[in-house]
Amino acid sequence: MLDRPPELPALSRTRRLNIYRVIRSGLGALLVAYVAWRLYEVLVVKAEYGPDTWLRFAISGLVLGSVYSLIAIGYTLVYGILRMINFAHGDVMMLGAFGGYFVLEALSAIPVASEVNPPLTFLNAHPILAVILAFACGMSIAALSGFFLERIVYHPLRRAPRLAPLIGAIGASVFLENAAQLLFGPQRRDYNNPFLLLRGAGWLIPVGTGVRLTYTGVLTFVLSLILMLGLYLLVYHTRLGCAMRAVAEDKQTAALMGIDVDHVISLTFVISGALAGAAGVMWGLHNGLVYYLIGFVPGLKAFTAAVLGGIGNVPGTLFGGLLLGTIESVGPAALGIDFQLKDVIAFLILILVLLFRPAGLLGEVSTEETL
Amino acid sequence: MKTRSWLDLLLMLVVTLAACTSGNVPEVCSRDKFGCAVIEPDTTIKIGMGGPMTGGSANFGIDISQGAQIAIADAGEFQGFRFELVAEDDEGTPEGGAAVANRFVMDKSIVAVAGHIMSGPTDAAMPIYEKAGIPMMSPAATNIELTKKGSAVFNRVAFTDAMQARFAAEYLYHKLGIRDLALIHDSTAYGSGIAEEVRKDFEALGGKIVGFEAITRGEADYSAPLVKIAAAKPQALYFGGSVQEGVILVNQMKITGLEGVIFFGDDGTFGSDFLTRTGVNGEGAYSTSFTLPESDRKTRFDAAYEKTYGIPPGKLSPFTWNGYDSTAPLILAIKSVAIIGGDGKLYIPRGALVTSVRNTRDYQGVTGTITCSPVGECSAAQPTFYVIQGGKWVEAPK
Numbered sequence: 001m002l003d004r005p006p007e008l009p010a011l012s013r014t015r016r017l018n019i020y021r022v023i024r025s026g027l028g029a030l031l032v033a034y035v036a037w038r039l040y041e042v043l044v045v046k047a048e049y050g051p052d053t054w055l056r057f058a059i060s061g062l063v064l065g066s067v068y069s070l071i072a073i074g075y076t077l078v079y080g081i082l083r084m085i086n087f088a089h090g091d092v093m094m095l096g097a098f099g100g101y102f103v104l105e106a107l108s109a110i111p112v113a114s115e116v117n118p119p120l121t122f123l124n125a126h127p128i129l130a131v132i133l134a135f136a137c138g139m140s141i142a143a144l145s146g147f148f149l150e151r152i153v154y155h156p157l158r159r160a161p162r163l164a165p166l167i168g169a170i171g172a173s174v175f176l177e178n179a180a181q182l183l184f185g186p187q188r189r190d191y192n193n194p195f196l197l198l199r200g201a202g203w204l205i206p207v208g209t210g211v212r213l214t215y216t217g218v219l220t221f222v223l224s225l226i227l228m229l230g231l232y233l234l235v236y237h238t239r240l241g242c243a244m245r246a247v248a249e250d251k252q253t254a255a256l257m258g259i260d261v262d263h264v265i266s267l268t269f270v271i272s273g274a275l276a277g278a279a280g281v282m283w284g285l286h287n288g289l290v291y292y293l294i295g296f297v298p299g300l301k302a303f304t305a306a307v308l309g310g311i312g313n314v315p316g317t318l319f320g321g322l323l324l325g326t327i328e329s330v331g332p333a334a335l336g337i338d339f340q341l342k343d344v345i346a347f348l349i350l351i352l353v354l355l356f357r358p359a360g361l362l363g364e365v366s367t368e369e370t371l
Numbered sequence: 372m373k374t375r376s377w378l379d380l381l382l383m384l385v386v387t388l389a390a391c392t393s394g395n396v397p398e399v400c401s402r403d404k405f406g407c408a409v410i411e412p413d414t415t416i417k418i419g420m421g422g423p424m425t426g427g428s429a430n431f432g433i434d435i436s437q438g439a440q441i442a443i444a445d446a447g448e449f450q451g452f453r454f455e456l457v458a459e460d461d462e463g464t465p466e467g468g469a470a471v472a473n474r475f476v477m478d479k480s481i482v483a484v485a486g487h488i489m490s491g492p493t494d495a496a497m498p499i500y501e502k503a504g505i506p507m508m509s510p511a512a513t514n515i516e517l518t519k520k521g522s523a524v525f526n527r528v529a530f531t532d533a534m535q536a537r538f539a540a541e542y543l544y545h546k547l548g549i550r551d552l553a554l555i556h557d558s559t560a561y562g563s564g565i566a567e568e569v570r571k572d573f574e575a576l577g578g579k580i581v582g583f584e585a586i587t588r589g590e591a592d593y594s595a596p597l598v599k600i601a602a603a604k605p606q607a608l609y610f611g612g613s614v615q616e617g618v619i620l621v622n623q624m625k626i627t628g629l630e631g632v633i634f635f636g637d638d639g640t641f642g643s644d645f646l647t648r649t650g651v652n653g654e655g656a657y658s659t660s661f662t663l664p665e666s667d668r669k670t671r672f673d674a675a676y677e678k679t680y681g682i683p684p685g686k687l688s689p690f691t692w693n694g695y696d697s698t699a700p701l702i703l704a705i706k707s708v709a710i711i712g713g714d715g716k717l718y719i720p721r722g723a724l725v726t727s728v729r730n731t732r733d734y735q736g737v738t739g740t741i742t743c744s745p746v747g748e749c750s751a752a753q754p755t756f757y758v759i760q761g762g763k764w765v766e767a768p769k
Contacts (some may be wrong), residue, residue, distance in 0.1 A: 053602040056628060060594045186425045188615060190648050200625045200652060209601075212626045287591035288622060294591065329595050339596040340558070340587050 028356065038335040049333065052208025057330045063217040063286060065325020066224035070279035071302035072309070072317045073231060074146075074272030080248040080312045081268050083162070087169040088149055089276055090299015091176035096142030096277025097284045097294060098184060100134040104192045107133070127194035131285075138281035139274040145176070146273020150266055173299075180292035188291045191284040199288050216286040227278055228318050231271070235314060244268060248312075297343070301328075304350040310363025319362055324349065397710045397718050405504025405721035408482045412715045415455035417481040418443070418701055419505075421471040421496060422488030423463035427615025430644050431488055432460070434687035435510050438694020439485050441675050446702045450711045454702060457481060461492040463613070465560075468492020472499040481505065482705060482719050483728065485697040488690075489639075490514035490561035493525075500524050504721035506728040508701050508749070510693035513638065514564045518746040524725050526747035528696045528738065532561070535638060535659060535754045536568030542756055543607055543635060544576045546768070553582035553605035553632075555596065555620065557612030565637050566611030581605045586616060593619055594627050601628035608632050613639040618648040621656055633657065638754065641689045646759065653759045657767060660689035662755040663738055672737040692752075696736035700749070704728045 042049075071093055078086040107130045110122040123130045153172045157165040193199055193216070202214035235241035246254040247264045255261050283298070284290050301324065309320020328346050332339045353360065400407035410416050420439055422432035436458040443454045459474065461467035468487050475481045476499055484500060484507045487493040493512035500507055501524050509517075509527040513535060517525060543549045552573050556566035563585065570580055581603040584596040597620065600608065608629065610617050617640035624632060634656040636645070641658040649656065663669055672695055676684045684691035704727040709719045731749060734741040739751025756767040 049599075049602045052628065053598055056598045056601075056626075057595065060592070060598070060627075064592065187429060188427050190618075198651075199622055202626065209628055210630075211628070214626050217626075283591070287619075289591040289619065293589070297590075332595065333599055338585065339599065340585055342595065 024355070031352075035335065038337070042334055042336040046336070050208045052211050053333075054330070055205070055207055055211045057333055058326060059211070059213060059217060061326035061329030062322060063220050063325070064329060065305075065322035066221045067279050067283055067286075067321075068298065068302045068305045068325050069318045069321025070224050070227060070275050070282075071298060072306040072321045073228060073314065074276050075303050075306040076311055076314060076317045077244075077268050077272045079306070081244065081265055082154065082158075082165075084154065084165050085169065085303065086149075086154075086269075086272075087166070087299070087303075088153075088172040088176055089146075089272070090295035090297075090302065091173050091180070092142045092145045092149070092273050092295070093276040093280040093283070093298065094180060094290075094292065094295030095145050095176065096138040096273075096280030097290045098138075098180065098280075099141035099277065100138035100281035100284050101189055101191055101290050103134045103137040104130065104194075108192045123192065123194050124196075127196040130194055131197065134285075135278060135281050139277035142277025142280060143270045143274040146269040146276070147266060149273075150269040154269075155262075155265075173296075177292050177296065184292060186291065188289055191288045191290065193285055193288075197285060199286065214286070216282075220282040220286050223278065223282065227275055228314070231275065232314055234271070240264075240267065301346055304346055304353075307350060307358075307360060308353050310360025313360065313363050316360055316362030320360065323361075397712060397720075399710065399720050399723065400718055403720040403722040405725075408479060408719040408721060410452055410480055410717040410719065412451070414480060415453050416449070416705060416709075416717065416719070417455050417457050417478065418698060419471075419475040419478075419481045419484040419486065420456060420458040420488075420698075421461040421468055421475070421484065421486040421492060422458065424458065424460035426462055428463050428489070428613050428639070430614070430642050430687040431511065431639075431690065432458070432463075434642075434684075435488055435690050435694035435697075437680055438510075438672075438676065438684065438691040439698040441672060441679065442695045442698035442702065444675075445699070449706050449709070450717060452717050454705075456485075456698070461487055461489075461496075463489045463492065465491045465495035468495040469499065472496035476500070476503040476505065482721065482724060483508070483701040485510060485694070485701060487512060489559075490517065490564070491559050493517060494560055497522050497525050504725055506701065506704070506725045508697040508728060510697035511638075511688075511690040512561075514561050515568070516560070516564065518748055522747070523729065526728055526731075526743050526749055528693050528700075528736070528741060528749050528751070529690070530750045530752060530754060531748065532565040532568055532637075534750075536565055537572050538754045539609065539635065539637070539659065539756075540569050540572035540576060540578075542767075543609070544573060544578050547607065547633065549578065549607040549633070551579050551581045551604065551606045552609060553584075553600045553603060553607070554580065554609045554611070555582075555584045555586060555600065556610070557588050557616050558585045559588065559612065561639065562611035562613070562637075564611070566609065569609050569611070586612075586620075588612075588616060591619065592623075594623050597623055597627035597629060601632075605629075605632055607635055609635045609637075610640065611637055614642060614644045614648075618645060621649045622652050625652065638689050641757065641764070643686050646762065646764065649759075650762075654762075655759065657756055657758045658764070659754050660685065660757050660764075661692070661738070661752045663692060663752055666735075666737070666739075668735060669737045692737045696738045696741060696751075699736060700731045700734050700741055701728060703734060704731065 074089045108121045108123040111119045112125040114120045153168045202212045205211040243259045243264050305321040305324040306317050310316030328342045331345045332342050424432040443456050446454045459471045461471040488511045490512045507525045511529045513529050513532045515531045515533045554566045556562040582600040586593050617636050636658040638659040641660045708723045708727050731743045741749050743749040757764045758767045
């Protein structure tokens with residue numbers, strides 16, 4: 001018979017809990033007071049920003065947030081299935097961005113017979129097809145990278161203690177970044193957008209001095225929503241999705257039920273890689289800049305977004321990504337602080353979420369994580 | 372006095388004996404504070420250069436090292452020894468600059484450094500060269516603080532940011548009629564330095580600074596600080612920084628509400644890279660480069676550069692001519708202090724070389740007459756402003 005552990009005296013247990021709670025609540029209250037004061041200062045006292053400025057902040061925040069959401073979905077899917085944070089996911093996005101870059105470069109070098117002089121390139125003669133090809137290539141390369149990442153790094157470490165695949169992930173991330181630097185060179189490359197989708201071109205919203213809603217921004221936002229909706233339908237309304245959820249809930253029982261666990265896990269990495277690849281191509285089209293390190297910080301921010309929304313929770317991740325993007329964009333202006341502190345705000349949110357609500361804003365506070 | 376003359380005699384005897392046995396090492400080497408660099412026969416006299424050979428400002432590093440190569444070719448042979456340029460990549464960061472400096476100091480055949488190119492790495496490398504007694508002649512490090520540190524080895528042929536900022540502020544205020552100026556810089560020694568100088572000069576002229584923002588290098592999206600600046604409705608935006616970030620800023624100006632605002636960049640944004648990467652968005656953007664007086668030497672340099680590299684000088688960066696004029700005075704100084712030993716080796720006393728470089732006087736370079744001030748300012752040129760018109764850099768009206 002196991003002895004019951006001795007009961008701690010009720011008084012000291014309460015006292016210990018109280019001090020921890022007091023400190024936590026105190027810090028939280030201080031932070032809330034500071035934020036409220038800064039918001040009051042900027043919005044009421046100084047009121048130097050017009051509605052057009054806030055709208056611009058909001059738009060760039062939403063576009064950024066949708067990219068974060070797409071990458072964060074990858075984190076969520078992998079965490080749900082393997083209880084593991086795939087830190088190399090940001091670099092999978094970078095590889096997807098390069099894939100799209102090379103396709104667009106290749107297409108812009110193919111001249112097409114036309115009446116216009118100088119002759120149009122394939123890129124500008126068939127822009128929609130070119131962009132679709134770029135996405136297809138970017139997503140395929142990223143999906144393949146995800147697949148091989150799982151096969152080479154995570155599969156052998158499946159039975160190892162939790163720390164091993166985590167360190168393996170960080171190692172894979174460093175490897176991918178440096179491999180990209182060696183393969184593609186350290187120079188910054190610019191995306192070759194077709195004329196239809198030139199960066200900076202867009203609709204003019206008649207607010208204030210005119211707010212520009214760029215085509216690339218709208219493409220990013222809408223396409224992200226479509227992809228995430230597609231994923232949601234996949235996970236909740238198909239047999240494969242059912243299998244994924246089953247593996248996430250209990251691997252062994254799922255295997256007993258006849259689900260090929262390895263196959264499902266590989267497919268999860270392929271899907272999350274494809275989404276990250278799409279995010280990479282969108283990043284390239286909208287921001288224009290690709291080089292070997294573009295995946296590093298967005299990967300970390302996407303992880304924050306996933307945690308913020310509730311890791312393991314698909315709609316939560318979408319919400320978390322958009323929220324984080326908006327806070328990053330609007331936050332420094334609203335709080336009246338330096339814009340270089342936006343990363344500080346983003347990671348402070350990560351710490352706060354882990355301290356106060358580790359399950360995330362939309363996550364269920366339960367012991368079992370489900371997809 | 373008597374003891375000293377006996378000691379002198381003893382010293383001479385010892386040195387003569389040593390010379391007879393060790394191959395005629397010149398006596399100046401033992402007296403020199405940093406000793407002598409010994410160049411073996413059939414090896415080259417090396418001049419180092421640290422600059423951004425890769426990354427966002429790679430064109431600057433490549434351009435300036437090519438200009439320096441022309442100087443090496445023009446130097447020919449000296450006492451049977453040839454010169455060689457050792458150009459290494461410092462990535463434009465202080466850490467890279469220190470790493471390259473440490474490597475150069477370890478190589479005993481490197482006697483001088485035509486560098487570094489950017490202000491941050493130059494600042495980090497200076498103390499390392501100071502300790503080793505290696506003279507520097509920077510073609511493009513423009514930050515004003517560099518010559519205020521009391522260094523004996525640092526010299527430069529680039530104009531200072533103080534001069535560039537004064538010219539820029541005056542041009543903005545008087546020529547372009549700007550009264551509301553916003554500034555943005557990339558948080559490096561160079562970018563923040565020049566932005567501060569322009570701010571001070573512009574306010575001194577009577578203009579109003581409506582925004583002053585800092586950005587971090589290496590990011591892809593600067594729309595948030597640009598939106599904030601747009602809310603203050605500036606007439607012009609001055610940028611202290613390099614091509615990389617300048618290109619992103621110009622491309623994002625229209626979508627952040629800065630349409631119609633003039634972009635004014637410093638010398639770090641000039642070049643063909645800026646043109647190609649801003650495309651249509653770059654129309655009307657200003658940048659800073661040089662005026663160079665026409666001379667026979669410049670014409671000959673231009674022809675030699677175009678013949679060797681296939682592009683005209685000044686296209687990749689504004690400092691091609693500085694590449695030549697930073698290396699040639701070093702070569703001249705080396706030729707004036709180097710002694711050929713009886714054993715056929717070339718002895719270059721390092722301390723004497725440092726002093727000789729600092730004392731460069733009336734050297735007729737391709738940028739003008741180079742004379743170094745007591746703190747190491749040797750510049751002959753003044754900044755000129757260029758504007759993008761029709762997809763090309765055109766000299767802005769004076």
